[in-house]
Amino acid sequence: MSKKIYLCDINELQSGTVQKFIADGNEIALARIDNDFYAIGDRCSHANYSLSEGELLVGEKELECWKHGSTFSLISGKPTCLPATKAVPVYDVVVEGDRVMVVTS
Numbered sequence: 001m002s003k004k005i006y007l008c009d010i011n012e013l014q015s016g017t018v019q020k021f022i023a024d025g026n027e028i029a030l031a032r033i034d035n036d037f038y039a040i041g042d043r044c045s046h047a048n049y050s051l052s053e054g055e056l057l058v059g060e061k062e063l064e065c066w067k068h069g070s071t072f073s074l075i076s077g078k079p080t081c082l083p084a085t086k087a088v089p090v091y092d093v094v095v096e097g098d099r100v101m102v103v104t105s
């Protein structure tokens with residue numbers, strides 16, 4: 001059964017930034033681009049480093065792993081370049097009023 005879990009208020013995450021949260025045991029990288037929020041698994045599928053410590057590529061809507069440079073789509077969770085080959089999880093984000101929530105299963 002899916003759950004909506006509160007992560008932060010809208011104004012706690014500036015556009016162009018990414019932050020790590022733990023929701024229901026899931027490590028999540030929450031990114032904001034303008035007024036859109038994206039949530040993907042925080043652990044790189046290549047070697048388990050934290051994606052939220054990498055660079056947010058705003059124009060591409062991707063998150064770059066700081067360790068070896070794979071980039072992951074914020075939309076699909078799929079890597080867009082090597083060395084990672086496996087997708088990371090993607091989570092639906094719901095904004096209700098000022099509250100940003102992620103949907104976990």
Ligand code: FES
Pocket residue numbers: 044045046047048049065066067068069070082083084
């Ligand atoms: S740990 Fe992320 S690309 Fe290697």
